[in-house]
Amino acid sequence: MKITQGQILARGLTHRCPNCGGKTLFPSASSLRLNSACPRCGLKLEKDEGFFLGAMSLNYGVTLIFFLTPVALLWYHGRLGDTAAIVLALIASLVVPLLLYRSSRSWQLMLYYFFLPQHLPANRRELSGHEDENV
Numbered sequence: 317m318k319i320t321q322g323q324i325l326a327r328g329l330t331h332r333c334p335n336c337g338g339k340t341l342f343p344s345a346s347s348l349r350l351n352s353a354c355p356r357c358g359l360k361l362e363k364d365e366g367f368f369l370g371a372m373s374l375n376y377g378v379t380l381i382f383f384l385t386p387v388a389l390l391w392y393h394g395r396l397g398d399t400a401a402i403v404l405a406l407i408a409s410l411v412v413p414l415l416l417y418r419s420s421r422s423w424q425l426m427l428y429y430f431f432l433p434q435h436l437p438a439n440r441r442e443l444s445g446h447e448d449e450n451v
Contacts, residue, residue, distance in 0.1 A: 328426020375420035383408040
């Protein structure tokens with residue numbers, strides 16, 4: 317394998333293309349739209365219809381575990397009042413997913429290729445003429 321799982325993790329955490337490492341997942345620094353393919357290496361970033369559902373699930377899970385659960389626990393133990401807990405929960409449930417959108421798209425690609433690194437074009441081995449004969 318040319319690209320290791322460690323490289324895939326590092327590229328996913330820094331919003332880079334899992335195949336070439338280019339900063340090409342999004343057209344601009346402020347864009348929320350994911351490129352359909354990496355302009356640098358051509359890797360298709362939207363694998364299939366509905367591929368974004370994994371990113372949505374990651375975004376929801378991170379928001380729930382790291383933001384909404386602490387608010388609920390603080391409310392349950394009496395550290396937050398009812399109104400404060402409701403306001404914080406509403407703000408967290410609306411703002412945090414927007415803030416994590418780009419990261420969740422990158423993380424979803426990272427997880428996909430972490431478990432299936434052989435699907436990266438850079439990790440596919442070329443078949444030579446004599447290997448085709450044994451198939």
